[in-house]
Amino acid sequence: MSAGISLDQSYPNLFTPEDQVFVRALEDDPVSIPPRHALTLRGEPLSHAAYLTSGFAGRFRADWTGRRQLLSLHIPGDFIDLPSFMLFRLDHDIDSFNAITCARLHHDRIAQMRVTMPHLYDCFWRISLMDSAIQRYWAFRVGRLVGRARIANFFAEIFARMFARKLCGTDGFTLPLTQADIGEACGMTPVHANRMLGELREEGTCTLENGRLVIHDLRLLASVGQFEWDYLYLPPQAEAELADLLGAGATRQRRRAPAPAPRT
Amino acid sequence: MSAGISLDQSYPNLFTPEDQVFVRALEDDPVSIPPRHALTLRGEPLSHAAYLTSGFAGRFRADWTGRRQLLSLHIPGDFIDLPSFMLFRLDHDIDSFNAITCARLHHDRIAQMRVTMPHLYDCFWRISLMDSAIQRYWAFRVGRLVGRARIANFFAEIFARMFARKLCGTDGFTLPLTQADIGEACGMTPVHANRMLGELREEGTCTLENGRLVIHDLRLLASVGQFEWDYLYLPPQAEAELADLLGAGATRQRRRAPAPAPRT
């Protein structure tokens, strides 16, 4: 049971010191969940909103044959089911990847914040929308990019989020996902995920081994994945650091492609 | 400039009559946008939140070659950029499909609602999350389903949303999308979209013609698309009607597939 990451560390520049103290006081008993275990099931009524203080979790939705699509990956510091405060039930399952601990806020206490701590209340809305933006970008990733780029883009995002939260350096980070998980995240078979990871390794981009992603060439990772990070809504300082590390990104372009280039 | 759909019609059971009157009074000048025109650009600072009173619009994100992925399709009654209230800028472009009109609420006025109309303020948060759930499901669609199922699932969703809002009957609805648009929505080339639409037509599921989707067999459409609608967070009555029209849907199943069936 590590001390864990605080909300203030997770979302710098968002909370006031008073917010931080206040929200700490509202937390109910923390919970621990073993690896590869369900946190919440689709449709189940929820009474608390939880955020990860350690470990990784993901949201899943399965097709009628039982094959799962990973819809989001949550890293330490993320709220994992904040939408349940407004929607009461979720439309997907949430599972842990490794062992996790989370702090919990009862919905009623969040509701009281609307009057007592309006700024904090707004922060929660804002956080839920930042989370949604990440999930929206997920559709772009699996819809528009080819296999290798999908995985590189996925890795680049997780790096950016971990790095912005100071949970890792530039050389890699803990990532307790199997190749089958990568497949579920990026909409491909485990076998194909394996081959694409092999290519990324061969070309000197990155290596996934023993629950850790080792990054060999950060700029290459970002460019193979066509990664941009505006959708993460990071504080200006973190954005600047990322621009420095990952390269300028693409220059912005509008409208349909002049010459519809082959899918990359 | 038609009278257009009201928020109350769009989200039945959500607003109180007072909410409805109040929000109407806050609306700024409505705007009209011509077909195939940009509403907002990625990164642009916004001062208003708009909702569609008529017409269709979509959110897009392009890869580095300029090819676009449709991230969401907005039908009359949808808020299209409500997240901008909390995030100030958007991470994607918004374009019209046909001619649209929208009502606008200044961010400052929404902010004032937090004290004056707390219930209404919460409704806006809730609406933004219902919208997010739709966009999250988009990742499932393009990540897990094969071509024909992707399109059928997409059509089934639009039908469900239009029908729940009483904007169409069971025989079809206005859908001002080209086959190229369908391709951008479902993550495939226009050519392949054409072939898949041909199959759906041949097998008696539905026909897309002249900016209208004609539904020949609603249950078939839903089953080909493996469509479920829990993620739409519709009022109970609409859910019951849909269950009646579309069939029971799949019985819920958890965990990985016992025998990993081929991708459908």
Next chain:
DNA sequence: CGCGGAGTTGAACGCATTCAAGTCTTGTGG
């Protein structure tokens, strides 16, 4: 009458899936 956008179709190619057979690692029990 000619242009452009949307839709359609055929054929070749290639990315991704499927099936299958392996290796390697890890943890468990004899």
Next chain:
DNA sequence: CCACAAGACTTGAATGCGTTCAACTCCGCG
């Protein structure tokens, strides 16, 4: 300490879904 089972990872070969390229039709519009 070793045998064994289970899961993760790897690799090859065949198949097939989707893309690409290209040509052609249809239709509305200037």
